[in-house]
Amino acid sequence: MRSRTSAAVVTLALTVGSAVVAAATLKAQALSGWTAYIAATERRMQRELTASDRFLGIDFTKDRDADRRSALARAVVIREVETKDDQGRPIDVPGALIHDWRGAILIPKATLDEVFEWVRSGAADTGQDDILKSAVLSRDDDGLRMYLKLRRVKVVTAVYNTEHDVTFKRYSAAHATSRSVATKIVELADPDTPKERELPPGQDRGFLWRWNAYWRYEQVDAGVIAECESISLSRDLPPIIGFMIRPIVNSTARESMERTLLALSKRLGRG
Numbered sequence: 653m654r655s656r657t658s659a660a661v662v663t664l665a666l667t668v669g670s671a672v673v674a675a676a677t678l679k680a681q682a683l684s685g686w687t688a689y690i691a692a693t694e695r696r697m698q699r700e701l702t703a704s705d706r707f708l709g710i711d712f713t714k715d716r717d718a719d720r721r722s723a724l725a726r727a728v729v730i731r732e733v734e735t736k737d738d739q740g741r742p743i744d745v746p747g748a749l750i751h752d753w754r755g756a757i758l759i760p761k762a763t764l765d766e767v768f769e770w771v772r773s774g775a776a777d778t779g780q781d782d783i784l785k786s787a788v789l790s791r792d793d794d795g796l797r798m799y800l801k802l803r804r805v806k807v808v809t810a811v812y813n814t815e816h817d818v819t820f821k822r823y824s825a826a827h828a829t830s831r832s833v834a835t836k837i838v839e840l841a842d843p844d845t846p847k848e849r850e851l852p853p854g855q856d857r858g859f860l861w862r863w864n865a866y867w868r869y870e871q872v873d874a875g876v877i878a879e880c881e882s883i884s885l886s887r888d889l890p891p892i893i894g895f896m897i898r899p900i901v902n903s904t905a906r907e908s909m910e911r912t913l914l915a916l917s918k919r920l921g922r923g
Contacts, residue, residue: 655713676858676887677858678748678824678853679746679747679748682745682747682861682885685745685746686750686861686865686885687713687848689735690883691881692743692751697709700712701829701868708756708870709754709756709878710729710731710754713731716878719731719756720919723757723877724874724877726911728755728756728909729756730755730909731754732752733754735752745885747887748885748886748887748888749889750883750884751885751905752881752883753882753906755882755910755912756877756879756880757877757914757915757917758874758876758917758918759876759877759878759916759921760874760875760922761921761923762875762876763871763876764827764869764870764876766920767796767827767876767920768822768869770920771830773867774786774788774798774818778916780911782802782804782912783854784801784811786799787799789815794820795820796818797815797818798832801813801814802818803843804904804908806816808857810839810859811839811844813838814836814837815848816833816835817833817835818830818833819831825871826871827869827870827871829867829907830866830869831864832866833866834864835866837861837863838850838853839851839856841896845887848878858886858887860884861885861887863883863884863885865880865882865883866880867879871901875921876903876920878913878916880909880913882905882912891914
């Protein structure tokens with residue numbers, strides 16, 4: 653009986669490993685679902701950003717009072733988000749998964765002018781292990797194009813060359829936003845070796861197909877609250893192993909958000 657159990661565990665592990673490392677293809681149905689999700693998300697954000705009494709995304713949720721208190725107490729506030737369509741229904745993304753997470757943190761004793769100037773500079777020197785290289789490719793009055801070499805680690809390690817269009821908007825003396833849309837995401841084979849090369853589209857492992865990040869910054873008495881909603885698209889997983897892998901995927905997204913916010917607060921905060 654014990655040998656049968658051991659054999660089953662080994663078989664399941666091999667199945668999981670094979671599914672994770674196998675190539676995946678982004679299909680038109682998934683891309684259409686992603687486009688619909690982002691459009692609905694940006695409509696929702698536009699409604700929030702034009703409200704007269706609130707600004708941060710956390711202020712539009714049922715947990716707003718508790719989350720704002722936690723952020724002001726210098727805790728990292730992270731919540732999973734799901735945008736619905738205009739009729740309040742979930743948006744289907746066949747063959748893929750959308751990962752939508754919102755996080756907020758206080759940058760203590762900072763001013764919005766300081767934070768926003770740093771953000772607009774395109775600097776990425778927060779000490780994050782995820783970012784291996786960065787560079788500003790071009791710049792204009794309203795935004796910039798950035799290159800980031802990224803590493804994602806959990807079940808397996810994946811390294812990407814990515815490019816992003818970043819735009820900025822100042823709403824008032826106390827409020828500002830930035831929006832980042834990845835225009836190139838290419839997984840690397842044999843990263844950081846002489847054989848490093850970009851994998852052709854459709855021949856990667858499908859861990860990161862699309863990625864948008866929406867930031868809001870609000871001046872408060874104690875500093876600046878920085879809030880990020882990060883939305884990404886990845887391959888789906890077969891049901892037989894999905895229940896095992898999805899919690900790992902979710903924890904990876906949550907941990908990445910936490911590292912990003914903590915690094916930003918440490919880099920720009922005082923005290």
